[in-house]
């Protein structure tokens with residue numbers, strides 16, 4: 534892009550929360566964005582399937598095998614959320630139901646207690662405040678938690694948003710935005726020599742979630758052009774929603790791999806972690822397993838019928854952290870691989886991409902998430 538071009542034309546491939554947030558930030562900063570999505574209903578991938586938790590502490594502080602700066606990126610993402618939600622509300626008149634926190638990480642077993650201790654140690658090492666609650670104090674915060682609970686951590690950093698409302702609101706806002714256009718279908722991406730381009734555009738961002746390596750340039754999948762992208766792997770996840778009732782829990786609850794996230798009219802329960810799984814078909818035994826686990830954590834939920842069940846696909850990477858930045862020597866950019874934290878990381882990803890593309894600026898933290906970190910492993 535010529536530095537004098539003040540209003541670059543940017544093609545964004547994929548209109549999940551990552552493509553949408555990048556489009557929103559870039560369009561608001563004066564770029565002309567076109568969003569291409571091959572699904573007739575954009576935004577119905579992982580971003581629709583998610584629970585909408587904004588959980589730097591629980592998801593990243595003590596995550597084994599994670600990128601050493603993932604927690605920092607997640608904290609930065611969390612810090613941007615209040616402003617992001619406010620900006621969307623001001624522009625659209627719609628509240629995306631952002632709740633800043635806190636959430637409760639509850640222990641029911643000895644194993645949960647050990648995990649809680651590990652999380653507390655990691656948070657202390659980072660200087661992140663939290664409260665250790667006795668079983669009675671846990672019940673005082675959320676009286677629907679099992680009376681047999683063994684205590685909890687009150688995580689002030691961990692909140693939530695209605696991710697479906699968020700996706701719908703951003704789509705509506707971008708449809709009306711003078712600097713944005715939606716195209717239903719694949720982008721005419723071309724690979725010539727090393728360069729990836731879309732005719733008529735100055736810049737290209739690939740943001741197609743777990744399908745990023747299979748986006749094609751001509752007939753060739755991007756994973757064959759840039760092998761680094763082959764490190765992106767699908768990770769399935771079963772979820773269900775229960776009808777929300779007056780006595781349903783009100784706080785977001787975590788316990789081991791289980792979570793319970795109250796939303797307007799429903800209570801979302803998740804989730805399994807199924808590496809390599811790309812199917813959307815539902816295994817009802819798995820759903821009932823999650824339901825039983827939710828009943829153990831919150832016995833009152835036995836009264837709540839299942840109103841929806843689904844299976845989403847997370848975009849995983851070897852270090853559980855996203856790839857954000859220049860895509861090798863292609864001249865294109867990528868924003869994908871947000872694994873369990875794509876909703877949390879949407880505003881910070883958008884800011885990193887806009888700084889990079891419009892101002893050619895990369896912070897030290899953003900540089901740590903360049904896809905180049907996987908180049909050696911795939912050379």
Ligand code: FAD
Nearest residue numbers: 547549551578579580584585586742770845874875876877
């Ligand atoms: P997606 O939302 O999958 O969007 C990709 C888009 O690209 C889709 O619309 C697709 O149609 C489009 N596309 C694909 N191929 C092409 C092509 N060739 N051309 C054009 N378009 C294409 N994150 C959190 O922060 N908090 C949570 O609580 C949370 N819970 C989760 C629970 C589950 C069960 C799952 C599955 C995920 C969860 N996540 C959560 C993770 C989060 O959902 C993802 O990290 C995030 O949604 C990824 O967004 P994305 O835009 O990259 O991908």
Ligand code: GLY
Nearest residue numbers: 770803804873874
């Ligand atoms: N962040 C919750 C999940 O990915 O299941």
